[in-house]
Amino acid sequence: MSVFRIYVEKKPEYAAEARSVMNDVQTALRLNVSGIRILNRYDVDKISSEDFQQSVDTVFSEPAVDVTYSELPVLINNERIFAVEYLPGQFDQRADSCEQCIQILTQKERCRVKNARVYIIEGKLSDDEFEKLKSYLINPVESREASLDIIRSLDTNYDIPEKVETLENFIRLNDKGLNAFIKEFGLAMDFDDIKFCQSYFKDTEKRDPTITEIRMIDTYWSDHCRHTTFSTNIENVDISAPYIKDTFDSYLEIRSELGREEKPVTLMDMATLAVRKLKADGKLCDLDESEEINACSVKIKVNADGKEEDWILMFKNETHNHPTEIEPFGGAATCLGGAIRDPLSGRSYVYQAMRVTGAANPLVPVEDTISGKLPQRKITVGAANGYSSYGNQIGLATGHVSEIYHPGYVAKRLEIGAVVGAAPAENIRREAPAPGDVVVLLGGKTGRDGCGGATGSSKSHTLESLEHCGAEVQKGNPPEERKLQRLFRNPDVTSMIKRCNDFGAGGVSVAIGELTDGLVINLNAVPKKYEGLDGTEIAISESQERMAVVISKEDTEKFLAEAAKENLEATVVADVTEEPRLKMNWNGSTIVDLSREFLNSNGAPKYTDVKINEPDTKLICTYTDNPEGWDALMANLNVCSQKGLVERFDSTIGASTVLMPFGGKYQLTPAQAMAAKIPVLQGQTDTCSVMGWGYNPFISEKSPYHGAVTAVVESIAKVVAAGGKYEHCWLTFQEYFERTQNNPERWGKPMAALLGAFKAQLEMGCGAIGGKDSMSGTFENIDVPPTLVSFAVSTASSRKITSPEFKKADSTVILITPEYDENNLPVFDSVKECFKKVEDMIDNGRASAVWTVTGGGIAEGIAKMCFGNRIGFEFSRKLSENELFMPCYGSFIIELEGEPEENENVIGKTTSEYNIFAKDYVLSIDSLQKTWESKLEPVFPCRIQTNLSAVEAYEYRAEKRLAPSIKSAKPRVLIPVFPGTNCEYDTARAFERAGAQPEVLVIKNLSASAIEESVNEAAKLIGKSQIIMIPGGFSGGDEPDGSGKFITAFFRNPKIKDAVHEMLKNRDGLMLGICNGFQALIKLGLVPYGEITDMTNESPTLTFNTIARHQSMMVTTRIASNKSPWLANCNAGDLHTIPISHGEGRFVAPQSLIVKLANNGQIATQYVDLNGRPTMDIKYNPNTSVEAIEGITSPDGRILGKMGHSERIGYDICKNVAGNKDQKIFESGVRYFK
Secondary structure, eight states: OOOEEEEEEEOGGGOHHHHHHHHHHHHHHOOOEEEEEEEEEEEEESSOHHHHHHHIIIIIOOTTTEEEESSOOOOOTTEEEEEEEEOTTOOOHHHHHHHHHHHHHHOSSOOEEEEEEEEEEEEOOOHHHHHHHHHHHOOTTTEEEEOOSOOSOOOOOOOOOOOOOBOTTGGGOOHHHHHHHHHHHTOSSOHHHHHHHHHIIIIIIOSOOBHHHHHHHHHHTSHHHHOTTTTSEEEEEEEOSHHHHHHHHHHHHHHHHTTOTTSOOOHHHHHHHHHHHHHHTTOOTTBOOOSOOSSEEEEEEEEETTEEEEEEEEEEEEEOHHHHHHSHHHHHHHHHHHHHHHHHHTTOEEEEEEEEEEESOTTSOGGGSOTTSOOHHHHHHHHHHHHHHHHHHHTOEEEEEEEEEOGGGGSSOEEEEEEEEEEEGGGOOOOOOOTTOEEEEEEOOBOSTTTTHHHHHTSOBOHHHHTTOGGGOOOOOHHHHHHHHHHHTOHHHHTTOSEEEEOOTTHHHHHTTTSOSOEEEEGGGSOBSSSOOOHHHHHHOOOSSEEEEEEOGGGHHHHHHHHHHTTOOEEEEEEEOSSSEEEEEETTEEEEEEEHHHHHTTSSOOEEEEEEOOOOOOOOOOOOSSHHHHHHHHTSTTTSOOHHHHTTSOOOTTSOBOSOSEETTTTOEEOSSEEEEOOOSSSOBOEEEEEEEEOOHHHHTTOHHHHHHHHHHHHHHHHHHHTOOGGGOEEEEEEEOOOOTTOHHHHHHHHHHHHHHHHHHHHHTOOEEEEEEEOOOEETTEEOOOEEEEEEEEEEEGGGOOOOSOOSTTOEEEEEOOOBOTTSOBOHHHHHHHHHHHHHHHHTTOEEEEEEOOTTHHHHHHHHHHHTTTOEEEESSOOOHHHHHSOOTTOEEEEESSOOOTTOEEEEEEESSSEEEOSSOEEEHHHHHHHHHHTTTTTSOOOOOOOOOOOOOOOBOOSOOOOOSSOOSSOEEEEEEOTTBOOHHHHHHHHHHHTOEEEEEEOOOSSHHHHHHHHHHHHHHHHHOSEEEEOOBOGGGGTTTSSSHHHHHHHTSHHHHHHHHHHHHHSOOEEEEETHHHHHHHHHTHHHHSSOOOOOTTOOEEEOOTTSSOEEEEEEEEEOBOOSGGGTTOOTTOEEEEEEEESOOEEEOOHHHHHHHHHTTOEEEEEEOTTSOBOOOTTTSTTOOGGGEEEEEOTTSOEEEESSOTTOOOTTTTTTSOSOOOOOHHHHHHHTTO
16 A cells, blocks of 8 residues: 655745744754754555645645645754654654544545654754764654655554463572573562562462563552552651651650550651551541542532532642653653643542642753753753643643752753642442452553653653663653543543542553452453554553542442443453452463462561761852842742743633732732632632742751741742631642662751651641652762652632732731741641731732742842832831741731731832832832843743734624524523633633533544444434534644644545534524634634635734744733623723633734734734733733734625633633633623523
């Protein structure tokens, strides 16, 4: 069969990615590169010539923005060329989306697509410089240089394995042989473990193991899966500092009090004992406890339309430090994917995420990169792109993003994803599996990606070991996980699930193996991405987006049918048995047969001594109280603006975000916590969750004990500052330390941190009910700083949520500060008194703005509180340099509503003049802000050169509008859900509130017959509907290299096309497309032409943002025309503050067409500045759309497409950014039919 090839390149004016790569290369490598071109190469087979040609301008390219070639362009002077492709076995979302789009378009079986990226480099480069450039752009862990030759076949010649190896003579190996065995097979287990393993097979099983059993046991007992470092027995303890010794003695006394003297002293025991004590004292009564441990779970009350409902709140933090270090995009993406799946497996709907990361200085020149490591810049940017890509696609609001900079993270990056989920308590069934039950595997297929990830992340690494990590990299597929989210939100489904586990570390062997004691797993039943996998790979692959659920056998048919409705593969892969053994069968043989008792032993017991040295508790202030000192503080990597990093994460999806990441009119004051409403499906709620974090590496490296204490205080303080209550906080910790290497002093660091956290938990009455440890933060002789990040979670009323930006001039500002003792530790009674004072002030409406003091002291807080609304500040007294510039955790800066009370510590007042007035000098905040914003601009740009020419403010006032020939009191709205759609819930709720009857249709495409079924069902529903609404999302992952193609392929089907035209032309129906929906409408021609047409070179379209990344923020838009029925409640000139979140929102069209649109009133909305003027300034026009156009309509106005998410509305939504957020679009659409 023929292989067809096409090259696709963005036209020069739209080649944003190529320009971004060139800027990156010029900045990072300082090479003489004058131009970079990027071509996507697609090789396709199992397709007819006609279908391939049909796909060229609809799937592979867009005529308006792309150029296609059948052969490579001819190189000219000083041009060089190379191509890059994924390693075999790595998931390629672009190729996968191509295959899905073409299948939708043709309604035939899937073709095969292979994708490569071709770089054409212009510039005078030596051979060495060219190789340096290639090395920078190709990460060998996931990609390789591809041949430029023509491909004759896409077939891969697999050696089809038939059996797995039995490791003969394993039980007879001597000690030397066992050590050699560990090295030969690259095992994570140590000598004691392999010796223990050998004894089991020799004495109990009386046979040699299979390689599958050894690999599985290595995974099962890895530090990642079984916390072996945290479970090591601590024997002798030597503590120098008396106050730390007192805490350890307190720990031992409480162990005795709780009857745990017979249990070993371990780090795990220290991490969990405070919660045991608090529970014994009658606290933590709201914990939701069961044998099924998916995530931290607490019982909460949710106010829904004035009625209290019982819900379960779940939260979880996860790290992917090792995977992100070696493959930043995939590692960070699957960090979030894994974090989501934990509470999701608990049957909760995950609705908000927080990202806290650690890196070394990303501004360091690339040539200073340690041999064998990726440059810090490449890691930090790649990881940000990966995490944001996954979260944005799956539809998860990332409410807070912070990156911590410390030189130690050059050893290995810190990548934390923390998520919050919730579900009605009645939706969650928890029941022990019984013999006869079955295990169903849901979701993605299995491949080689991620094989050995658990063991890889459990090792310390060297240059040599990093060269063999390729197979350990997991690849994310967020549209697949979105399907799992939808399925698990259905109570009919969750009521069938007895127990659930997600596929993370260890794959089948752990995810299914942990579900119950007795299991027989049929590895041949596990769906595979491709042939050639042997039984071992199937057993341990960490391919993502999979769930294992236990259900009763009699529920199997119903459960599989429900999964099919959500376009999900579901397969029965295991049976629950009486005998407590884990068995795996493959190709007719039993390749794993192990006793549960042996597996649960977690290997040989480990022992260690611990020595905690006297810590250094002194922090030295390096800033001076003068303008230069303030400027230096603003340029500190841990104080400066991270806006260019933060705004690539969708913060508003779900229509429940209470605090935007940046607040104020100018969106410049960073929020210190995240808050979002509980995701009720019916009615309205003011119940929201609040999450804050705490950690300072510069305190922790001097004293891990102090670092942990202050981390706990800081995390709770951020929750209190946002409107939560400290008495109502739950904690979860992230521990990340160097390899202990059997060194008592190295062991002392995590132990000291856990003792500090133990002390803080008991004093505050807040327990760490969950956590995650990672003990592999070592590369060669470099260690990460001792890291214990505390996450605090609470619930509150959205009415009480408070943000930190100063609200107005002439307000009194006070400081609330707790006492610290002679050891530089907070006095907890004083801390609690401060917290209670702040809580009371917020409750009584006395606090307009609250900032809790962090690493940059009061100066950092005052400056950042000023930025959001361009309000100045005048100090009423002189503060010491330590007060100004040093951290004082548990302190608060508060802008008062009204006058101060007696004994309140007034430090100044806000001013209308944008300066900071100190006692000895005046600071220009404009200057400070410039320093603050510019530091990380080379890495995370916010401001790019744009055309600032004047833009016309279009204005069209409708004198009359079309009316439908057929009225409807409750119009039906069809909302199609494609793989990657993620705004359907928000959209349906907006229409329900407006009085419409929404109907959500999941488009199924697992087979040609499923596509045909979806086409017929959609055509039928269109015939019954008055409105079609195409919601936002990332259909097909916004691939291949462009948005909306999946949707347009579906709507171009003749049946769908005819049904749409019939609804529009014969029944006067309406269509609405927002974001991804707008992208689909414009690429179908429905806007601006009013009917489905073929795209041409002159067609308008939406292409990649000029800044070459995702943009998420609030924007101000102006109504340019109210001709459309959708905008009937607006007047031309009205301003609205609307959330946007997109990577391809740049509207482009020929000027002649824009004139026609303007004259006909089809330019609906424009991006404007804060004065209401249309602008090309990227600060306000986030994608630099031509003529600042945000939305357009069809000629008669009945079809509206717009980028801004008008459906993300509700009271207290994005409350720290003022403005009119409701355009009444949905009410207007419904009223049109009345």
